Amino acid sequence: AQSVTQLGSHVSVSEGALVLLRCNYSSSVPPYLFWYVQYPNQGLQLLLKYTTGATLVKGINGFEAEFKKSETSFHLTKPSAHMSDAAEYFCAVSGPPGAGGTSYGKLTFGQGTILTVHP
Amino acid sequence: DTEVTQTPKHLVMGMTNKKSLKCEQHMGHRAMYWYKQKAKKPPELMFVYSYEKLSINESVPSRFSPECPNSSLLNLHLHALQPEDSALYLCASSQKLAHEQFFGPGTRLTVL
Numbered sequence: 153a154q155s156v157t158q159l160g161s162h163v164s165v166s167e168g169a170l171v172l173l174r175c176n177y178s179s180s181v182p183p184y185l186f187w188y189v190q191y192p193n194q195g196l197q198l199l200l201k202y203t204t205g206a207t208l209v210k211g212i213n214g215f216e217a218e219f220k221k222s223e224t225s226f227h228l229t230k231p232s233a234h235m236s237d238a239a240e241y242f243c244a245v246s247g248p249p250g251a252g253g254t255s256y257g258k259l260t261f262g263q264g265t266i267l268t269v270h271p
Numbered sequence: 272d273t274e275v276t277q278t279p280k281h282l283v284m285g286m287t288n289k290k291s292l293k294c295e296q297h298m299g300h301r302a303m304y305w306y307k308q309k310a311k312k313p314p315e316l317m318f319v320y321s322y323e324k325l326s327i328n329e330s331v332p333s334r335f336s337p338e339c340p341n342s343s344l345l346n347l348h349l350h351a352l353q354p355e356d357s358a359l360y361l362c363a364s365s366q367k368l369a370h371e372q373f374f375g376p377g378t379r380l381t382v383l
Contacts, residue, residue: 184369184371186371188374193359193377193379194376194377195275195277195361195374195375195376195377196314196361196363196374197374198371198372198373201371242313242314246369247369256368256369257302257319257321257326257327257368257369258316258319258327259304259316259372261313261314262313263312263313264311264312264313
């Protein structure tokens with residue numbers, strides 16, 4: 153079984169400030185982890201992913217995330233927020249290819265975090 | 272072509288209507304997905320196709336009927352829907368099952 157918890161349904165930062173969105177996961181197999189962003193009335197856009205290898209992954213728009221197995225975390229950060237970063241962010245987990253099990257092929261999402269950026 | 276397209280963008284239908292949602296990708300992906308997203312909620316998986324075969328059905332009511340005519344196309348046939356079925360319907364595709372998924376812009380469905 154797999155699950156995702158995003159701490160904080162709403163996060164508010166000032167333009168230029170650090171963005172930190174928290175994500176903790178639970179998975180019975182080595183996880184694949186993803187962050188998606190969704191702007192109002194649009195689909196989801198992949199920001200970054202962790203599969204294997206380097207635990208610090210860089211994504212689009214200056215975002216990065218670090219996979220910490222010991223903490224079962226995959227927090228998303230950006231050094232300096234921009235007004236255009238205001239959106240909803242979803243953390244998601246899936247089992248890797250070949251893992252099998254009832255969760256195979258399923259992407260499990262967290263509840264989402266709405267990021268507001270103030271001028 | 273690196274995108275997933277969905278038509279129509281908006282759809283309003285009565286409870287007795289029959290309509291279809293369409294999804295298309297030309298990335299050579301062999302897994303395709305339908306999700307339902309209500310306001311302020313994460314997407315909920317409905318169906319998964321892998322190599323044009325239905326792989327996962329998340330106990331979706333039979334008034335939703337998926338179809339995968341070929342590796343590039345995914346349809347969702349709608350019949351006798353209820354007002355609570357109003358939502359954003361998202362299509363996604365991935366190279367294979369469990370690979371990263373790419374989402375389309377969605378169809379905003381309103382059932383009157």
